[in-house]
Amino acid sequence: MTQPTLFVCALCKFPAAESGAGDTPGGQHLLDRLTDCLNAEISKGEITLQSVRCMAACDRACNAALSAPGKLTFIFNNLSPSQSAPDLAEFCRQYATAANGKVPYGLRSPAIKQATAYVLPPLLAEAAIPERNVSRMAH
């Protein structure tokens, strides 16, 4: 099993509809909640939670991305700092065990469906790119 990494922007602000927690940014609040929700998986090295500083989507806070070698990459935005952590943690667990990270749509929570902004295919090693695609890309 390839170890997924959940990247979360620690600097995202709380959305206007949510009250903040003192000086703590919304993204850091979300990271703290995720650390609690994923404590067991993080301790066992099954999921990595990585704080990042701005993902260039500040007007769609909070932002996160889930990726692993050979798997789809999910980009999430408009995550609630105070309510998204349980759904995001559950999606990380589903993603960790799903082939290619392709969690069946029907198994995704409504919050995850709503927050999913983009899904990218796995990166292909250069050697794995079919010859016809390499020549097409050269033009």
Ligand code: FES
């Ligand atoms: S501050 Fe979070 S995306 Fe810019």
